[in-house]
Amino acid sequence: xxxxxxxxxxxxxxxxxxxxxxxxxxxxxxxxxxxxxxxxxxxxxxxxxxxxxxxxxxxxxxxxxxxxxxxxxxxxxxxxxxxxxxxxxxxxxxxxxxxxxxxxxxxxxxxxxxxxxxxxxxxxxxxxxxxxxxxxxxxxxxxxxxxxx
Amino acid sequence: xxxxxxxxxxxxxxxxxxxxxxxxxxxxxxxxxxxxxxxxxxxxxxxxxxxxxxxxxxxxxxxxxxxxxxxxxxxxxxxxxxxxxxxxxxxxxxxxxxxxxxxxxxxxxxxxxxxxxxxxxxxxxxxxxxxxxxxxxxxxxxxxxxxxxxxxxxxxxxxxxxxxxxxxxxxxxxxxxxxxxxxxxxxxxxxxxxxxxxxxxxxxxxxxxxxxxxxxxxxxx
Ligand code: SF4
Ligand code: SF4
Numbered sequence: 602x603x604x605x606x607x608x609x610x611x612x613x614x615x616x617x618x619x620x621x622x623x624x625x626x627x628x629x630x631x632x633x634x635x636x637x638x639x640x641x642x643x644x645x646x647x648x649x650x651x652x653x654x655x656x657x658x659x660x661x662x663x664x665x666x667x668x669x670x671x672x673x674x675x676x677x678x679x680x681x682x683x684x685x686x687x688x689x690x691x692x693x694x695x696x697x698x699x700x701x702x703x704x705x706x707x708x709x710x711x712x713x714x715x716x717x718x719x720x721x722x723x724x725x726x727x728x729x730x731x732x733x734x735x736x737x738x739x740x741x742x743x744x745x746x747x748x749x750x
Numbered sequence: 751x752x753x754x755x756x757x758x759x760x761x762x763x764x765x766x767x768x769x770x771x772x773x774x775x776x777x778x779x780x781x782x783x784x785x786x787x788x789x790x791x792x793x794x795x796x797x798x799x800x801x802x803x804x805x806x807x808x809x810x811x812x813x814x815x816x817x818x819x820x821x822x823x824x825x826x827x828x829x830x831x832x833x834x835x836x837x838x839x840x841x842x843x844x845x846x847x848x849x850x851x852x853x854x855x856x857x858x859x860x861x862x863x864x865x866x867x868x869x870x871x872x873x874x875x876x877x878x879x880x881x882x883x884x885x886x887x888x889x890x891x892x893x894x895x896x897x898x899x900x901x902x903x904x905x906x907x908x909x910x911x912x913x914x915x916x917x918x919x920x921x922x923x924x925x926x927x928x929x930x931x932x933x934x935x936x937x938x939x940x941x942x943x944x945x946x947x948x949x950x951x952x953x954x955x956x957x958x959x960x961x962x963x964x965x966x967x968x969x970x971x
């Protein structure tokens with residue numbers, strides 16, 4: 602797959618108190634962003650575990666955005682700080698297992714941040730287009746091993 | 751508790767190369783608490799190993815399981831079927847757990863963690879070493895601070911006088927154990943204990959005397 606025709610599959614885990622509302626607001630404001638992103642609402646980015654990210658990559662995600670509240674502004678005090686650490690930890694596992702660390706990124710935006718939300722999505726998609734499809738796609742579908750979970 | 755740390759994915763891949771059906775076996779006790787080998791880490795490591803395997807064409811098939819304790823027969827039995835249907839076990843237990851599994855099954859069992867020390871959770875995400883299991887505890891002499899474990903020179907009659915600003919001269923990131931001992935004895939009114947010179951320790955009670963065994967005849971039937 603050449604990188605020009607490549608349409609990345611980006612998963613955006615969005616905290617319901619900030620970025621999920623920002624995404625909603627982006628819609629109300631009719632701000633356009635590519636349809637490649639799948640938004641998953643989470644009660645707080647602190648709910649997200651490293652294994653969620655690893656599973657998403659295993660199952661073919663090209664990239665993950667974790668969108669939490671501004672630092673200091675978490676509804677649950679420190680959920681976004683926990684998420685930040687977990688994203689960092691995931692990056693280690695990604696590069697150790699052969700995927701690029703840049704495929705996952707944490708961003709912080711407020712509920713009013715429709716414009717930054719769209720900008721971040723475009724930025725991340727640009728990063729993924731440069732990186733190309735997840736190398737896992739090149740090696741074909743997964744073995745059935747993971748279905749034994 | 752026992753504190754362990756993860757091995758990197760390239761290290762694990764190296765250990766597992768050439769193997770196909772792999773049981774990634776976690777332990778629900780110490781290594782769960784120190785975030786190295788519990789259910790969660792089993793899942794993360796399994797995903798990472800599957801990704802590495804697909805990218806390197808290694809053909810790993812990984813099954814995940816976490817039992818309550820790997821160092822206890824009653825719990826080990828719960829893993830019997832899973833152990834039997836796989837070629838090898840990659841244990842995320844401590845060294846004792848790995849050996850307990852290996853002794854009971856005729857399968858290769860590999861250590862997936864580096865077991866580090868007996869210690870405590872000092873503060874969030876920070877573990878510190880407290881005891882090297884010397885076999886003859888002398889904590890009462892030292893205000894509850896172990897000079898054998900926490901003084902880099904294991905001095906029973908310290909300090910060595912090398913500390914700087916209460917930091918150990920061997921490891922500047924650690925407090926001088928003797929500074930701590932002095933303060934502690936002073937605060938509990940037991941400074942007198944330092945007046946006597948302690949005789950050399952009999953290391954044969956510890957690992958220096960060979961691997962140890964404890965038998966409680968009163969509990970044997
Ligand atoms: S004196 Fe021995 S048993 Fe006691 S804490 Fe120190 S190393 Fe452990
Ligand atoms: S500085 Fe303190 S802890 Fe370090 S070796 Fe000397 S007495 Fe022991």
